[in-house]
Amino acid sequence: MDHSVTPGSTTRGKQRPPSQADVAALAGVSSQTVSRVANHRPNVEPETRDRVLSAMRMLGYQRNSAARALTLGRFHVLGVVTFDIAAQGNARTLAAISRAAQAAGYSVNVVCAEAQTEDAVQQAVRQLTDQAVDGLIVIEAQILDRRGFDISSGVPVVVADGDPERCFPSVDTDQAAGAIAATRHLLDLGHRTVWHIGGPQDSYAARRRAAAWHSTLKEAGAPVPPLALGDWTAASGYELGRELAARPEVTAVFAANDHMALGLSLALREAGRRVPEDVSVVGFDDVPESAYFAPPLTTVRQDFEEVGRQCVALLLDRIDPPGGQRAGTEPVSVTPHLLVRSSSTRPPAAGRA
Structure with a gap:
């Protein structure tokens, strides 16, 4: 009579979870190698790792996370x-x-x-x-x-x-580098100055972007307009945009994020100010939709x-x-x-x- 044991069973016929030994037997490696693969250790040849992972999938092997945590002191x-x-x-x-x-x-x-x-x-x-x-x-x-x-x-x-x-x-x-690039881009196009719609001042990122915009204008000898503060939403960009649209001297605006730039652009269009012919707009973030704004938005991409x-x-x-x-x-x-x-x-x- 054959008393051999197949993975996932016992000699008494009761099902048990497949073990590291079962995986090792199927993959043709040692249990220590299976352990290294299960614990994401680097010292395993790629071909061997693939073979062990394939065996794990075939057997439905699941690591015992609780036991592993006790052994390694890691969860x-x-x-x-x-x-x-x-x-x-x-x-x-x-x-x-x-x-x-x-x-x-x-x-x-x-x-x-x-x-x-x-x-x-x-x-x-x-x-x-x-x-x-x-x-x-x-x-x-x-x-x-x-x-x-x-x-x-x-x-x-x-x-x-x-x-x-x-x-x-x-x-x-590097928030400062992004804001400098946005502001410098608009100045290099020939704009006399750049207006800024900043984010809320309880945001460290917003504060750094505003500070870099300010210092870039100062270093370029350009006038520094008053800072407008939004709350990251398109609605706040729209409300502030209505105020900026009423100022004929505004020809370039750097918004601290793309959503406020979206609201700003709508306010400008509603006021009869064309983007970019009358007012250039630059955002920050590169949200997935920014390439499909009307027109597509110049922006600073965060990785x-x-x-x-x-x-x-x-x-x-x-x-x-x-x-x-x-x-x-x-x-x-x-x-x-x-x-x-x-x-x-x-x-x-x-x-x-």
Whole structure:
């Protein structure tokens, strides 16, 4: 009588989950190799890794995450705290973090804090650490800019788009470089000056963009118009655009995000001001729809994919430091790029510098 055991069964006929030994037998490798593949260790030949992964899929093998966490002291889960998940930048950064984490073999737990207060952040951090995470990423948290703020969770923290005091390792788009490129582009076209619709002043990114716009005009010897403040929405860009449209001296506007640029463009058209023949418009972000605005929007493209990859890479380096030494808190800066489309051109003769 044949008493051999096939994967997923026992000699008593009861079903059991396939084991690492079953995968090893099918793939023709050792159990240690299966463990290295399951734990995303790098020291496995690509062909061998593919063979093991194929065997896992054939057998329906599932890693025992609880046992793995006890063995390695790792849960392979990253926590993310964000504050306005509907905001374009936050949503795209979160999506990029999720993709980068998945590629590294980690899952992501997200908590959206109700407000940017110390209590709200502490509560979100406690909620995530209670779920057992290996590290935390906090997106656009101005509250963390305070040196006195303390995250006493005992897990590594990385901040995306924030933390000017560098209390924590951070990753961000070079907001100043993007704003300088946008402002310089309009000046180089011959506009006497550039008006700016800024974002809310509780946003670190908005403050940096406005400061760079201001300094670029000063350095160029151009007049500095009053700063108009929106709230990132197309509606605020539209309301401010109605005011700017009534000023004949306005020939170029840099909006701190694409949605406000959209509202601005509509207000200009309704007032009989053509874009770009009468007023050039430049945005920031490069939302997927910006290439289909009427006209297509000149904008500064943020590489959210790279921000997400860098956040995850920086956090993993702090979870498992190479050589056992954690790096310092030097920020990682991701360079944005100006995309010139049809919404910007030379000014009408009366508005040239």
